[in-house]
Amino acid sequence: MQWGKEPESVSTALNRALWDADVLEHQKVNNNGHLTFTQPLSAYVPYLNTGIDIIAPLWTDLFNVNGGTISYREDTSSAVLAQVTEAVHQYYPNVPFTASSAFVATWDSVPYITGGGSVTFQVVLVSNGERSFILINYGDIAETGQVWLAGYDTVDSVNSFQIPAASAPELSFSSNINVNGRWSFRVDGSPNLPANFLPFGDGDVVNPISDDGSSEAIFLQQPFKYFGRVYNQIYVNNNGHLTFTEPLSAFVPYVNAGIDIIAPLWTDLFNVNGGTISYREDTSSAVLAQVTEAVHQYYPNVPFTASSAFVATWDSVPYITGGGSVTFQVVLVSNGERSFILINYGDIAETGQVWLAGYDTVDSVNSFQIPAASAPELSFSSNINVNGRWSFRVDGSPNLPANFLPFGDGDVVNPISDDGSSEAIFLQQPFKYFGRVYNQIYVNNNGHLTFTEPLSAFVPYVNAGIDIIAPLWTDLFNVNGGTISYREDTSSAVLAQVTEAVHQYYPNVPFTASSAFVATWDSVPYITGGGSVTFQVVLVSNGERSFILINYGDIAETGQVWLAGYDTVDSVNSFQIPAASAPELSFSSNINVNGRWSFRVDGSPNLPANFLPFGDGDVVNPISDDGSSEAIFLQQPFKYFGRVYNQIYVNNNGHLTFTEPLSAFVPYVNAGIDIIAPLWTDLFNVNGGTISYREDTSSAVLAQVTEAVHQYYPNVPFTASSAFVATWDSVPYITGGGSVTFQVVLVSNGERSFILINYGDIAETGQVWLAGYDTVDSVNSFQIPAASAPELSFSSNINVNGRWSFRVDGSPNLPANFLPFGDGDVVNPISDDGSSEAIFLQQPFKYFGRVYNQIYVNNNGHLTFTEPLSAYVPYLNAGIDIIAPLWTDLFNVNGGTISYREDTSSAVLAQVTEAVHQYYPNVPFTASSAFVATWDSVPYITGGGLVTFQVVLVSNGERSFILINYGDIAETGQVWLAGFDTVDSSHSFAISLVNASELSSSSNVNDNGRWVFHVDGGHDVCDTCTENEACQQRGGVYGCVCLDGQQPNHEIFGLFGDAISTVTERFLESKKQAAALQQFLPAEPRSLRLLGRSSRSRVQAPRKDNSRSRRSSQRARRI
Structure with missing residues (x-):
């Protein structure tokens, strides 16, 4: 059935004839909103049953003579193929597919032939050669009285679909895949296979x-x-x-x-x-x-x-x-x-x-x-x-619980013998059993392991007078069937499995298995008949620490006497599994895993999970009353409250010092030295225990301490490059009565420093003790408030029992919104009113219509593009393009660091892209460059405090944003200004606050200490209005006005409080228009200036006397 069309004017018909001729001669992507395969199609009135294969995202009479663009490409770039592959996976999760081609055709702002609006849409043909999909994307679709159709058809119309929308604009909000403005179809004609099908065809x-x-x-x-x-x-x-x-x-x-x-x-x-x-x-x-x-x-x-x-x-x-x-x-x-x-x-x-x-x-x-x-x-x-x-x-074997380790392949099988045993099995890795170390073991047929000799006993008894592990001690008879086998396994897969099990059941014990001895009784019958048993025992060891895992499968009921557990030669360490019947073993547990029991059997103390590994590779302190290590020269210097140390001493009495060893055993405050004392008391390693240390730069330990710092100090960007670990392991008090286990970790990246103090078992004592840290002048000092020494094991300042953590470099804490800085940054020269050299940008930066390839970072808190600026007194209408996060008289001669870098790393670009998306949700944007400039703890020229802030210039080449991040900003009596300005002041903004310290808690994006602005100048004001805003004119000036109960759109310049100020060149042609713009703003605060274009000559700022002596003599005058 053919659809009708309204009459054309004569001029329109003439244009149509010329335009259609052009389509027929040159196009296969047809201007009237459709794709064909065998020949171009000039038809502008859509109709059904066309008799051709056609894809019509929007078939209507379009007229690109009057504007817009119709373009296409076949894209095989990895980025686009990944994007469309991901889309297919999302919409067709059961279809295995990887795109090898994406043909993209776009109609961009193409007007209808009758006028009255334009349309923007796109169709993407996605293929891997076998499977084909189309994605139709709709942008802005104007209303029209023209006849239109959207969908697809085939030569025989067997496969045909029309998108059901009541009006053309509805296309922008319709979907068959729950994504507004997108439709997707599979069009290869192959059957849809469920996701669970394995690939077939190729090679079959x-x-x-x-x-x-x-x-x-x-x-x-x-x-x-x-x-x-x-x-x-x-x-x-x-x-x-x-x-x-x-x-x-x-x-x-x-x-x-x-x-x-x-x-x-x-x-x-x-x-x-x-x-x-x-x-x-x-x-x-x-x-x-x-x-x-x-x-x-x-x-x-x-x-x-x-x-x-x-x-x-x-x-x-x-x-x-x-x-x-x-x-x-x-x-x-x-x-x-x-x-x-x-x-x-x-x-x-x-x-x-x-x-x-x-x-x-x-x-x-x-x-x-x-x-x-x-x-x-x-x-x-x-x-x-x-x-x-x-x-x-379908193999017919019995089902084993998941906790069984593999067995059978490579195992040694016990002899078939009533009450028999294996030969002596010599262990590659000795096994420590309650303090005794064994190099051999016996697997006895009747369900037990012994170490010194085989055991044929089939009636179990307690207090056997031997070291024994008995997963199920009863009279078993492998003569009638079943298999008893064993192996010592050091494969990486099994060691990883048992290591993970130990970590799960003993999270406070640092452990990596180096051996797993596995003995399995598989379907072995009772001697009296009536059923069989399947169980397994695993001896897990790293040489020092030992564990046993007992796994139960099917255990038949029996009237025989039986026992399950372990015992020692003196029965000091002994345990029987409490089950009323043998079958209950399969469902019992001491670790909440049905059919599994686990025990630690080396006899060593249990350490909390927060301890870092120690022992292997550590240097051990001399055994000496009140002794100390030699001077330990650090690979990575450690910054301690502003002082940097290259050496350290580990003192036996529970403390670290930096300049000399300390033998003092009675703790005292105000010691007049830099000291870290996890537990300062009189300890006596002559009577036992170990004091050891190492400086660890392994990736595993650095990752562990980095993660800890991130957890406890989430606002501090940090990656550890060194961890100095000192451990007191089971060291006794000098007065006897118990021992202590604790650890201190010094974590550093060269600039930032932290200490982690970990407490294990701390015995009660009547001795004097102290825990904490102190400095040479006691300005920075802390004592852990515990009523008794054992309380240290359960106390914390970070909500982790037995762990305390402190930041000890003395640097300020930075908010979370700061980007990382320092490492890899270029540092500005130490110079009063100085600047960086010209910095040539890899990615040009567009600033209100002007594109810059270079930038200057000026010491006094601002960025300029064409030349450095030494001005230290801020002034409005400066006649230059300037970004001033905090323009005031700063003096890096007295300290602090000013640094910068242009960052194109994926991590930082992802971070700033996410920020832009958060603050400008209506602006499509992916950052390709982030220029980061940071003023870190830079003092005011007049003294009295420091400032820490950062400005980030974010760009993708076309769109530009600035993020200003404020850390600690000290109060000052100096003149200051924060904001931005342009060469003609047509775009200008000053942050309106009463004092500088308020910058740290102010924001235009509801994120304390962060201000964000869109500064490329290339966008239309009203294009950024959200669905919760309306574009309104006031006094000749347009802006986005919030609807009732809504929050402002951060896309607009000059956002503060509940007001939106939008400034573009075309709206600021006169002071009258600038005055009209005030209707969008609240009453002007004392320190805020709305900067319009002025015919007056530039206001000159006061200039400094070049003499260096004026620094001391004229400070008061310059405030």
Whole structure:
């Protein structure tokens, strides 16, 4: 049906004839809002059933003669392909896809032929060669009385769609994917496969086209274990089943077939009429990882890594009776011992044929039929809560809990012998058991481990007088079946697994396993019959610390006497697992993991989690009463309240000093030295314990202490480059009665310094003690307020029991909104009223229409572009482009640092991009450069305080923003100004505050201490109005005015309080207009100036006397 069109004027018709001729001659992207493939199309009246393949994002009569642009490109850049690939994944999560091409056609502000508005839209053709998608993006679409249509059609109109919008502007807010203004369609015509299908087709072997046919015998690289039988070959039969011993042509399914068979959909299929049946055995790492992950998901208690995946796929194979086709897949997953099948269903058509889905065995002992009322239901059914997927374990082995370590492969098997034992097993890694160290072990058949000799005892008893570990001590009889095996495992995978377990159950103990001795009793029967038991014991060690993990599988009930636990030669350390019956072991635990028990058995004290590792690689202090280390020369100097030290002493009596060792054992305040004292008291390492230290620059420890600093000081940018770790481990008091374990960590990046004090077990004492730190002048001093020494283990200033943390460099704390600075920055010269050299920008900066390739960072708190500026008295209408975060008389001769850098790192660009998005949500923007200038603790010329602030120039080449971040700003009597100005003062803003210190808590973006401005000058004021604002004219000036109850749009210049001031050159042609702009502002504060264009000559600022003596003699006059 053809749609009508309103009459044209004569002039419009003439233009149409000329324009349409141009389209026909040159275009395949057709100007009237559609794409065609075989020939251009000039039709401007849309109609249905066009008889051509067409994609029409907005088919109507458009007239680019009157303006706008229609453009296109085929984009294969990695960035765009990643973007469209991500979009396809989001909208079609079940379709595996990576884009290789994106054809982008855009109609930008193209007017309708009848006038009255323009349209902006885009269509993107996304493809990987096989699969194709279109994304249609709508921008501003004006209302029109013209006939229009949006959608797509095909040559035969079998596939056709019209976007249902009542009016053209509605397109901008409509969607089929819940993204306003975007529609997406898959247009390749291929069937949609569920996400659970493995890739198929490429590299597959295709079955012969044959009614009731089959593949040849397929010889498997990896044998497949199917309910106890191991097969080296398989047949893929056309009628929807797999067999192992011979092909099967049967098309009518039946149960109790007398063969081993896997039948994802057994029915009469007819690949003579179409579709493909294909298969492959896949050992690629990608597919093995995918099926391994699936097995882990569906069988979390079974340790498994796939080594083979046999994939057979029936793709769009029709029923013999016609009426539809089926798509399904079966995957045989194996590691040689364990076997699983995954059955994946795609589109399954309804049928009147007989069908069956499931599996069966030669004796039908193991058999299953999927319970679906109709064949199409298979696509939505599941036994694992994943629509269209069924999974079965088919090797016939018992299911083991997830906490079992792998066993069998590579294990040594115990002799089959009643009451027997292994030979003596010599350990590669000695095992420490309650203070005694063993190099050998025995695995005894009756469910226990001993160290000095084998044990045949089958009746358990307590107080055995030996060191013994008994996961299940009872009379077991491996003569009748089952396997008892063991190995000492040092593989990285197993060590990582047991290390993780120890970390989980003993989070306060630093530990990395170096050995795991694994002994497993697998399906071993009781001597009296009536059932069998499966359990495992793992001895985990790093040489110093030792743990045992006991894992229980199926434990049958028994009337026999039994015992589970451990004992020692003197029974000082002994434990029995409290279970009323043997089967309860499988569900009991001391660590909240059913069927697992864990014990620490080395006999060492437990350390809190916050301790850093110590011992290995540490230097040990001499054993000496009131002794100390030698002078320790630091690789990374340590800044302590403004003083920088290159050496340190670790003193035995619980403190660190910097200039000399300290033997004092009675603590005292105001010691007159720089000292850090985690626990200053009289300690006596002559009687035991260890005092050790190291300077650690390993990435693992630096990451750990960096994370701690970030947690406790979230507003301080910091990355540690050194950690000095000193530990007092089980050091006794001189008076006896107990010992102490604590640690102090000095963390530094050269500029910033922190101390972490970690307390372990601290015994009670009657001795005098003190904990904290002090400085040479006691200006910075702190004592930890604990009533008794043991309380240190539970006290904290950071809400982490047993940990205290202090910042000790003496530098100011910075707000979170500061970008990192210092490392890699260029530092300005130390010079009164000085400046940087000209800084040539990698990314030019657009400042109110002018583009600059260089910049100057001036010491007195401002940035200029064309030349340095030494002026220290701020003044308005300066006649230059200037950004002044804090323009006043600063004096870096007396201290502080002024530094800068142009940063294009991805981390910083992401941070400033996010900030712009937060404050200007309506402005599309991705930063490509951030110029960061920081004044860090720079003093005023008159003394009396310091200032810390930062300005960041953010740009993407077209759009420019400035972020001003204020840290600590001291009060001052000096004249100061904060804001920005331009060469003609047409764009100018001064932050209106009563005193300078208020800058740290003021903001125009509701973020204390941060001001943000959009400064490229290239945007239209009203373009930035949000849906909560209206564009209004007042006295000839336009601005965005908040609707009732709304907050201002930070896109507009001059935001403060609840007022918005928008200033652009075209609106400031006269003082009258500038005066009119005041209607957008509150009453002008005393220190605020609205700067309009003035015909007066530039106001000259007072200039300094060049003599250096005036610094001391004229300070008062200059305030």
